[in-house]
Amino acid sequence: RMSGDIPEERAKLLAAVANVNLPSQPPPPPQIQDGPSPAEFETPLELVLASALEIFLEFMTKYCTLGPLYAISQPLAVLKTRAVYRTLQQSAVPTPRIQEVDEEGNLVTPPRPQLPPVTWRRLRSEEGSSALWMGWHSRLLHMSAWQGGAVGLFDVAVYFPGNSTPALLMKSIGSIFSTICVTHPLDVVQTRMMAGTAGYTKTGVYQGLMRLLKDDQAYDGIGRTMLFHVLSVPVRFGYLGWFTGVGWMLALYPLERRAAIARLERTQTSNPDAPPVKRLGWFESYRDTGFQYYACLTFVELTVSAISSALLDVALEALENSAGE
Numbered sequence: 001r002m003s004g005d006i007p008e009e010r011a012k013l014l015a016a017v018a019n020v021n022l023p024s025q026p027p028p029p030p031q032i033q034d035g036p037s038p039a040e041f042e043t044p045l046e047l048v049l050a051s052a053l054e055i056f057l058e059f060m061t062k063y064c065t066l067g068p069l070y071a072i073s074q075p076l077a078v079l080k081t082r083a084v085y086r087t088l089q090q091s092a093v094p095t096p097r098i099q100e101v102d103e104e105g106n107l108v109t110p111p112r113p114q115l116p117p118v119t120w121r122r123l124r125s126e127e128g129s130s131a132l133w134m135g136w137h138s139r140l141l142h143m144s145a146w147q148g149g150a151v152g153l154f155d156v157a158v159y160f161p162g163n164s165t166p167a168l169l170m171k172s173i174g175s176i177f178s179t180i181c182v183t184h185p186l187d188v189v190q191t192r193m194m195a196g197t198a199g200y201t202k203t204g205v206y207q208g209l210m211r212l213l214k215d216d217q218a219y220d221g222i223g224r225t226m227l228f229h230v231l232s233v234p235v236r237f238g239y240l241g242w243f244t245g246v247g248w249m250l251a252l253y254p255l256e257r258r259a260a261i262a263r264l265e266r267t268q269t270s271n272p273d274a275p276p277v278k279r280l281g282w283f284e285s286y287r288d289t290g291f292q293y294y295a296c297l298t299f300v301e302l303t304v305s306a307i308s309s310a311l312l313d314v315a316l317e318a319l320e321n322s323a324g325e
Contacts, residue, residue, distance in 0.1 A: 055152030062148035069304055070140050075132035076297035078194045082118040083290035084260045085195035090115050135193030138205045142186035147236060149179035180226050185209055185218040188263045197267040221262025228255045242306045249298045254285035
């Protein structure tokens with residue numbers, strides 16, 4: 001078209017655009033935020049409600065995904081806990097007061113009676129099949145609140161300024177430690193339910209928590225338990241592969257055993273004649289009966305999790321391909 005056909009106002013606009021010196025460098029990419037900043041909320045109450053909703057959604061996600069997994073592996077978790085608890089029960093068995101005389105006329109104290117080993121057949125015959133799933137709900141609540149709370153709390157912390165690499169690391173560590181401290185009473189309840197201790201066998205989670213608070217035992221063994229949970233974070237959140245994750249969790253068994261004993265230790269009635277609980281060394285713990293159940297538990301849970309993740313990836317890829325077509 002001829003320039004004369006162009007209206008005067010449009011011609012001036014085109015001339016102004018032609019005379020603009022465009023920069024040689026491309027514009028910087030836009031900054032992408034992981035979530036809304038606190039300034040986007042009008043009141044602090046809105047920020048609190050949004051944070052609570054974020055944590056609740058993460059909790060429900062873990063609750064729905066861990067429920068079927070723990071329904072499969074719960075019998076192994078119960079047997080492992082019963083085997084560890086048998087150590088405390090054996091130490092509480094009183095020494096026979098009747099003394100015998102040997103051939104030389106010396107007084108001999110008979111050995112302490114040994115309790116029968118923990119097996120699934122004996123547990124099922126003595127307490128019923130339901131005992132193999134004892135403490136399933138409390139364990140599910142504990143792990144869902146811990147893992148979901150840690151993820152949700154970290155997502156909330158990212159909303160606030162200061163997201164450099166060291167700051168993100170501190171926010172992650174703070175989220176993990178905070179949720180472990182808050183959910184530790186649930187850990188004590190689920191351990192005592194699975195062990196079948198008196199007062200925790202035929203009761204609910206709420207009643208168990210109230211009993212802990214009444215007896216001032218809600219934070220028994222929190223030090224070793226916190227250390228175990230922190231060291232198991234790479235496996236719990238899927239940072240390690242299957243083979244490495246199984247080896248890592250098996251290496252942590254001595255620490256897990258000591259943490260479980262610390263959560264159960266004050267459930268035994270004090271016996272002045274009872275010897276102290278035998279403290280096995282780090283490598284001696286692998287000869288304990290509970291390690292066999294713990295190894296099977298770790299294998300089953302990580303295998304089921306890996307298969308579920310693979311099936312989910314296949315399903316998502318199929319949906320993307322169908323949507324693209």
